[in-house]
Amino acid sequence: MWRWASGIPRIGPVDARAGAALLIFLLHMRLWTLGISLVGVAFFAILERFGLTVPVFFRLAKRTCAGPIIWPENPKVSLIRFARDDE
Numbered sequence: 001m002w003r004w005a006s007g008i009p010r011i012g013p014v015d016a017r018a019g020a021a022l023l024i025f026l027l028h029m030r031l032w033t034l035g036i037s038l039v040g041v042a043f044f045a046i047l048e049r050f051g052l053t054v055p056v057f058f059r060l061a062k063r064t065c066a067g068p069i070i071w072p073e074n075p076k077v078s079l080i081r082f083a084r085d086d087e
Contacts, residue, residue: 008048017054018044 009016021040025033047057 008053014041015044015048 011019018041021037024040025037047054052060
């Protein structure tokens, strides 16, 4: 009974978190809100296809925007660039 309790909730083939986008359309039925809801459902479908969750996707996007980690050549030297040299 508790085997799938921590799984992602689903409404048929759609991830239940996409229901927020569908709720926007149901509360305000216009063509542009239909587009937003379809984009939301497509977004969650793509995340599910790649096996990502929303927090993991945002971490991946942040890491992609920030670029690779550049380590200093000499790790014993302080990274403070404007420190006084007489210390």
